[in-house]
Amino acid sequence: MEFLLDRAQGEFGRTVDRMLGGAHTAQVVRAWARGDHGPGRTLWERLGGIGVTALAVPETHEGVGPLPVELAVASVESGRHAVPGPLAETAAVAVLLAALAGGDAAQVDPAARHWLPRIASGRTLVTLAAADGGPYALDADAADAVFTVEGAGGEELWLAPGHGRVQPSIDPARRLARPLPGGELLARGPAVAEAAGRAADWAAFVTAAQSLGTGLALLERTVAYVKGRRQFGRAVGSFQAVKHRLADVLIGLEFARPLLYGAAVALASAGPGARAEVAAAKVAAGEAGYAAARAALQLHGAIGYTDESDLSLWIRRAGALRSAWGTPSVCRARVLAG
Amino acid sequence: MDLELTERQRAFRAGARSWLAAHVPAAPLPSLETAGGFTAHRAWERTLAAGRWSAVTWPEEYGGRGASLVEWLLFEEEYYAAGAPGRVSQNGISLLAPTLFAHGTAAQRARILPPMARGEVIWAQAWSEPESGSDLASLRSTARRTAGGWLLSGQKTWSSRAAFADRAFGLFRGHREEGAPPHRGLTYLMFPLRAPGVTVRPIGRLDGKPAFAELFLDEVFVPDEDVIGEPGQGWRVAMSTAGDERGLTLRSPGRFTASARRLVALWRERAGNSGPGGACGAGDRGASAADGLRDRVADAVIGARAYELFAYARASRPEAGSAAGAATGAESSLNKVFWSELDIALHETALDLLGPVGELADDATDAAGGGGWADGYTFALAGPIYAGTNEIQRDLIAERLLGLPRERR
Numbered sequence: 113m114e115f116l117l118d119r120a121q122g123e124f125g126r127t128v129d130r131m132l133g134g135a136h137t138a139q140v141v142r143a144w145a146r147g148d149h150g151p152g153r154t155l156w157e158r159l160g161g162i163g164v165t166a167l168a169v170p171e172t173h174e175g176v177g178p179l180p181v182e183l184a185v186a187s188v189e190s191g192r193h194a195v196p197g198p199l200a201e202t203a204a205v206a207v208l209l210a211a212l213a214g215g216d217a218a219q220v221d222p223a224a225r226h227w228l229p230r231i232a233s234g235r236t237l238v239t240l241a242a243a244d245g246g247p248y249a250l251d252a253d254a255a256d257a258v259f260t261v262e263g264a265g266g267e268e269l270w271l272a273p274g275h276g277r278v279q280p281s282i283d284p285a286r287r288l289a290r291p292l293p294g295g296e297l298l299a300r301g302p303a304v305a306e307a308a309g310r311a312a313d314w315a316a317f318v319t320a321a322q323s324l325g326t327g328l329a330l331l332e333r334t335v336a337y338v339k340g341r342r343q344f345g346r347a348v349g350s351f352q353a354v355k356h357r358l359a360d361v362l363i364g365l366e367f368a369r370p371l372l373y374g375a376a377v378a379l380a381s382a383g384p385g386a387r388a389e390v391a392a393a394k395v396a397a398g399e400a401g402y403a404a405a406r407a408a409l410q411l412h413g414a415i416g417y418t419d420e421s422d423l424s425l426w427i428r429r430a431g432a433l434r435s436a437w438g439t440p441s442v443c444r445a446r447v448l449a450g
Numbered sequence: 451m452d453l454e455l456t457e458r459q460r461a462f463r464a465g466a467r468s469w470l471a472a473h474v475p476a477a478p479l480p481s482l483e484t485a486g487g488f489t490a491h492r493a494w495e496r497t498l499a500a501g502r503w504s505a506v507t508w509p510e511e512y513g514g515r516g517a518s519l520v521e522w523l524l525f526e527e528e529y530y531a532a533g534a535p536g537r538v539s540q541n542g543i544s545l546l547a548p549t550l551f552a553h554g555t556a557a558q559r560a561r562i563l564p565p566m567a568r569g570e571v572i573w574a575q576a577w578s579e580p581e582s583g584s585d586l587a588s589l590r591s592t593a594r595r596t597a598g599g600w601l602l603s604g605q606k607t608w609s610s611r612a613a614f615a616d617r618a619f620g621l622f623r624g625h626r627e628e629g630a631p632p633h634r635g636l637t638y639l640m641f642p643l644r645a646p647g648v649t650v651r652p653i654g655r656l657d658g659k660p661a662f663a664e665l666f667l668d669e670v671f672v673p674d675e676d677v678i679g680e681p682g683q684g685w686r687v688a689m690s691t692a693g694d695e696r697g698l699t700l701r702s703p704g705r706f707t708a709s710a711r712r713l714v715a716l717w718r719e720r721a722g723n724s725g726p727g728g729a730c731g732a733g734d735r736g737a738s739a740a741d742g743l744r745d746r747v748a749d750a751v752i753g754a755r756a757y758e759l760f761a762y763a764r765a766s767r768p769e770a771g772s773a774a775g776a777a778t779g780a781e782s783s784l785n786k787v788f789w790s791e792l793d794i795a796l797h798e799t800a801l802d803l804l805g806p807v808g809e810l811a812d813d814a815t816d817a818a819g820g821g822g823w824a825d826g827y828t829f830a831l832a833g834p835i836y837a838g839t840n841e842i843q844r845d846l847i848a849e850r851l852l853g854l855p856r857e858r859r
Contacts, residue, residue, distance in 0.1 A: 113459065113520050114452055115762040121451070181451050335852050350855040352841075355848030362847060363784055370759035371752070377453050392752045441741065444748030448714065 115373070117185065125185040127162060132193035138422045144196035145284035149254040152196050153237065159186075159195075160234015168206035168314060173213075173228030175206065180314075180376040184321045188372075191325020191401075191433075194425045196285045198239040198251045200318035200437060204311040205238045205259050206231055211307035212269065212299050219298045223271070227257060241291050242266065244312035245437045248288035253278055259298075260291045261308040269304050271296040283432035285425065310382075313390045316437040317375050320390070320397040323433045324372055327365050327401035330408040330426050334358065338411055354411060361407050364400035371396045391438065391446035398434040398443075405430035453762065455524075462517065463524040469501050470532040481825070482538045483661030488572075488614040491538035495569025504567045505543050512559065513567040519698075519765040523758075526702035531711075541611055542566040542573035544699045546619050549638070553679040553687045561675075562640075574612035574643065576620035576665060577688070580605060584842045586621070587633040587685065591667065593622035599673040602641055605666055610836075612663035613652035617642055621684045636684035640676040641667075657828035698765075698782075700837060701789045703758035709796050709826070710754035713803075716821070717747045720803045746799040753792040760785075780850035783843040790833030790840060797827035 135158070140151040159165055167183040169175020183203060190199055206228060213224035230236035241249040242261035252258045252275035260270045272291035279288045335358060338349035348354050371393040378389040405427045409416040416423050434440065455463065479494065480487035498504035499513055507522050508514025517525065537543065547566065550559050565571040582589040591604025602622055612618060621636045643650055647670040652660040679687040721740060800823040801808035810817040812824045834840040848854040
């Protein structure tokens, strides 16, 4: 047993962190929220350049995956830096197309050959609407392709002809729209439903990692703030009520982390327990990230309640990620379903 | 990164499982916090020692198996899954023994560890004093130099196991220089509980068991060989033991994963949930009370799994050569708060699932048969208090792991 990141995985995380640290992501995410996708697309290409978008794409389709541990590492960093875009959906589409490629459905093979290398490169944005993730496709207005899983029992995979009006989210940088019906039918049958279930697990897994990263960023910023902010003649971070709240945030995040990597190991082996492991990670990371947001808002006071403070980018993200690709309640039911 | 067991680890686990299956008593032993139960548990420690399962991480020369921390975790998992009795030697094995490995002499280890492993000498922890709990540096019991040893005087309290145990370990104040900080001049000593000058007064606990005690010491002689580390360096020695106490070794994940499994079984039985609960993916259906309980059951399962994986991550670190080495430091405060709150949540959920009979003590004739949930609940209530209160742990986490400023005290 070696339940630790190895040297290369640790270094990969630092590489992603360094790249994103110099990328002015706060400005990128604000532009994305306005519907200006240019800076975000550029950032995705750079992420593609260091391999992030190739992690769920198999080597046979010019990816490097599936590498769930590395994907977790990169997704935590993307959450820490509030990177906008359909990261979870990208992984899900990759898993879905790769699972169906080589099957009976003639349309999937060309679709996989067409889309997977482009996804891996980071130059093409894709998104997905499937029952497990609700009726909306994230960032359909920015995407080059919108995939949908539809039909009775979720047995049809479609390439949608477009999307409806963008529906505002509590996180303005998450742009939600319903795919338009029709388009191109790529595959049909029980294999679609099965592959879509697995894809949804990957989406929940990436969302969990982003939640953890979001929480870590919120904690980091709040610790820095309460060290500097003085009231009653001393740093508010010296007050026990403040310390204890932040200690609880750290405990939540530190115990979500092993669940996330436990889920990564389960996804790597694709065993029957993977769904429950992912669900456990999703609950723990979603709740920990959300608790971090609540604490950050409270401890920053009114500053935390402003749009102009960059803190708001993470606070709103934490709330949205908590329910994306499986609400806490749905995931708890999955944990018990084993 | 993987969770695959090596062949050696699998063999170790299989060995533990088959031995436990053959030796764990069929009926639960009486509570180890009673006189009769203490005797029965002492006998169980001897049985464990005969199979060399009483202290698996110790070197073989002291009766152990030289097991790694991962192997210890596997052993504990098997131990609790088998429903084996609580460990009456735990204070000695998980607190004093790591201290002896870190700070004791070879002679002390040879003299003290084998009888500890066999349950022949059972140890109590004697740290708290009436005016000195979380603020341990303020303790006042004294060690006065005498020919060939020390004379101990003062009062210790809340000493777990002391009502029936043989010996104890604790800190005593020797000479303190004017103006020196209060943790200077403390000496770590082992002393007898059944000797002239010692009065043991059992204290009834919240659960009614006479398990812990206060100790009155009046010029109790202790030879030099029973000092651990250098005289006056007791604080440093004790702090490494405190890390062990809060770390993995006091509460292994096996205990919580076993309880979580039993909780799920209870939930399925009580709520008539033979399957997944039906609400998976439910869209527009409102939450019901049953969903609330289901969510708490799930949270207990998630918490136990988180703690298990956290322990595996800790055990995988290169520096985790021994159980003691992996447990020290401020990070052990994370463990302490996490498992103590998990334990309470787990038992509260079980009592709620039981409904009105959840209130009954386990020895009530109407109690839900053999669950042990009521005893487990009252035991869990102590978790946030002992081994350093959770308030102190949160201070440590905030100051040492987050770097927040110390509060003016």
